[in-house]
Amino acid sequence: MDNLTRIFNHEVLNAEISQIRQFDESVSEFGELIRLTLGQPDFPTPQHVKEAAKKAIDDNFSFYTQTAGYLQLREAAAQFVKDKYNLSYDPASEVIATVGATEALACSLISILNPGDKVIIPSPYFSLYESLVRQAKAEPVFIDTSLTDFQVSPEVLKQTIEEHKTNLKAVIFNSPNNPTGTTWSKDRVRDLASVLKDYPDVLAISDEIYSEIVYEEDFTSLGEHLREQTIVINGLSKSHAMTGWRLGLIFAPAFITEQIVKVHQSLVTSASSITQYAGIEALTKGKNDAHEMRVQYKKRRDVVVSALSALDFSIATPTGAFYIFAKIPDRFTQNSHDFCYNLAKHTRVALIPGSAFGEAGEGYVRISYAASITDIEEAMERLTDYLKDN
Numbered sequence: 001m002d003n004l005t006r007i008f009n010h011e012v013l014n015a016e017i018s019q020i021r022q023f024d025e026s027v028s029e030f031g032e033l034i035r036l037t038l039g040q041p042d043f044p045t046p047q048h049v050k051e052a053a054k055k056a057i058d059d060n061f062s063f064y065t066q067t068a069g070y071l072q073l074r075e076a077a078a079q080f081v082k083d084k085y086n087l088s089y090d091p092a093s094e095v096i097a098t099v100g101a102t103e104a105l106a107c108s109l110i111s112i113l114n115p116g117d118k119v120i121i122p123s124p125y126f127s128l129y130e131s132l133v134r135q136a137k138a139e140p141v142f143i144d145t146s147l148t149d150f151q152v153s154p155e156v157l158k159q160t161i162e163e164h165k166t167n168l169k170a171v172i173f174n175s176p177n178n179p180t181g182t183t184w185s186k187d188r189v190r191d192l193a194s195v196l197k198d199y200p201d202v203l204a205i206s207d208e209i210y211s212e213i214v215y216e217e218d219f220t221s222l223g224e225h226l227r228e229q230t231i232v233i234n235g236l237s238k239s240h241a242m243t244g245w246r247l248g249l250i251f252a253p254a255f256i257t258e259q260i261v262k263v264h265q266s267l268v269t270s271a272s273s274i275t276q277y278a279g280i281e282a283l284t285k286g287k288n289d290a291h292e293m294r295v296q297y298k299k300r301r302d303v304v305v306s307a308l309s310a311l312d313f314s315i316a317t318p319t320g321a322f323y324i325f326a327k328i329p330d331r332f333t334q335n336s337h338d339f340c341y342n343l344a345k346h347t348r349v350a351l352i353p354g355s356a357f358g359e360a361g362e363g364y365v366r367i368s369y370a371a372s373i374t375d376i377e378e379a380m381e382r383l384t385d386y387l388k389d390n
């Protein structure tokens with residue numbers, strides 16, 4: 001171990017492999033499972049987007065692109081978020097195409113964090129946030145949202161900022177949310193923005209990767225209300241069912257992107273040229289490609305909500321993304337890992353334990369409904385039988 005400590009970065013050495021991966025592997029021993037565990041759309045990428053990529057290959061778009069991405073892609077991206085979310089970014093200087101939202105988050109955090117800085121993260125949370133913050137030798141500060149319907153109130157945000165403001169660098173927001181499936185209303189976004197305006201040196205990193213998957217209200221971006229302090233993270237992984245293509249986007253004021261682009265260049269040079277061409281097609285001719293998927297997701301969501309409600313699970317109203325975060329009925333005394341493990345063992349249905357998303361997720365399960373309606377219905381029947389007998 002001493003040797004390892006000398007060889008490796010200590011934060012990397014201490015980092016765990018994602019609990020989601022670990023859990024997935026541990027239940028694989030049970031054989032064929034219905035997996036409601038996946039964090040990615042089960043739909044194929046739209047055909048016209050695939051055709052654009054094929055053409056880009058045939059037309060020899062096989063060279064490095066500009067570091068921030070093809071200007072045509074950045075123009076398409078800026079127009080997309082203007083038309084849809086009322087955001088205003090200059091394609092030449094305020095948009096960067098990245099290798100998925102993952103790289104967008106990584107290079108944003110690396111470019112702002114110094115060792116010892118603090119970053120506020122509402123919890124439960126997508127575990128990448130904590131890993132990236134820790135790997136940059138900064139410290140996460142969690143806000144437990146489990147008692148407030150997974151919402152952060154302006155008062156609690158202000159209080160947390162005040163408590164940690166000496167070393168506070170940023171706040172990470174994620175609406176629509178993974179793992180809870182909740183979203184923030186327009187009023188909530190405006191109120192949180194107005195708290196942050198009092199702290200102009202604190203940046204907001206707003207992960208809006210699920211912005212096209214909302215069911216009730218229109219999506220509101222933090223960038224609309226707090227443009228000068230916000231790094232908006234988005235991409236095509238969820239909106240266009242393109243997780244494997246790896247195309248993310250950063251929108252931020254030029255003084256911020258000027259710094260981020262340096263890290264982006266060191267990490268990857270540029271996003272894939274073929275993927276960027278597909279992205280231009282998706283963001284221009286496929287502006288509404290998510291609509292049909294949303295209709296399907298909504299039907300599936302309703303099936304899960306009605307099954308779980310009948311089974312004493314309490315659930316935060318799922319208004320976005322494709323997740324339901326459900327509180328395990330009180331009569332079960334085991335923790336969320338053991339509950340999910342036993343469930344998988346006895347029913348061959350895999351859900352993710354809430355503890356994979358931080359302490360505030362203990363006692364919950366995350367159900368992804370990015371799965372076929374047949375699988376979802378079958379899984380709900382098995383869950384119902386299991387709960388009746390236990």
Ligand SMILES: Cc1ncc(COP(=O)(O)O)c(C=O)c1O
Binds near residue numbers: 177237246
């Ligand atoms: C909240 C959130 N942010 C970012 C990502 C990463 O997206 P990408 O596949 O574009 O890297 C995911 C993927 O599941 C996610 O759930």
